[in-house]
Amino acid sequence: MKFGFDIDDTLIDLRAHAFSLYNTKLGKNVALEAFQALQRVEIHEPFGLTDAEGSAMWSSSLEEIYFTDCPSFEGALETLQALAQQGHDIYYITSRPKQHCKQTSEWMKAQGFPITEGHFFCGMQDTEKVAIIKELALDVYVDDKPAVLETLQDVKTKVILKNQSYNQHVELPRLNHWHDFLELVNN
Structure with a gap:
């Protein structure tokens, strides 16, 4: 996947x-x-x-x-490592500013996140993420921002909302804890 x-x-x-x-x-x-x-x-x-x-x-x-020492959410790193070990393709799509792309990729690798060449997209506006997600024909995409996920209603990609206080008004499959990720994917 x-x-x-x-x-x-x-x-x-x-x-x-x-x-x-x-x-x-x-x-x-x-x-x-x-x-x-x-x-x-x-x-x-x-x-x-x-x-x-x-x-x-x-x-x-x-x-x-x-x-600096920003922590990953509990279970996130382990979930992505397990997906990579199972042979799944993992893509990162972040709207961090272009000048921080290379350092972000290196920082993520140093934290242990599995990053494959050509699977790291950075430096676009949130609205531009949608084009990348569609072009990649992702099976599953996870984000915290409703503005990104709500624009993906017309694609086959299963969208999952990472729970945050500012997205409570959105009715999408909601990831509260990373330990529940595979259950959400399979439902």
Whole structure:
């Protein structure tokens, strides 16, 4: 089978990692419950930052957010390693900025994610992901962003939504824990 995966907030817990970094950088102690209650992707509001300030904070912190010790979601790494060992094709499709593509691929490999030459797509807008997913004719694609998954209604690809606080309004097969991934694929 051909499996496709978004990276941030699908395989790795990037926003929670960034939230922790924001607490440190801003000298605050905003509780994780504030993060878990967020209804949007952006994480700056609990810190009292405006959208412009939040955007500037995110942009100035990208290297630290992307390439430090951001953890993968429990079971994600093991699931992808098992899929690779079983001979499945694994594709990564991330909208991280182009200037971070090579370093992202290297970082993912260093974490143990199985990456095959030509199976790593990076540097596109979320809306452009759809064309890649269609072109690859993936059997399964997992992402956290409703805007990506909702545009895949007319394809054979089974779409699975990685559960996040900001996507609760979406009615798609929902991945709460990576240990449940194969069960979702087979249903």
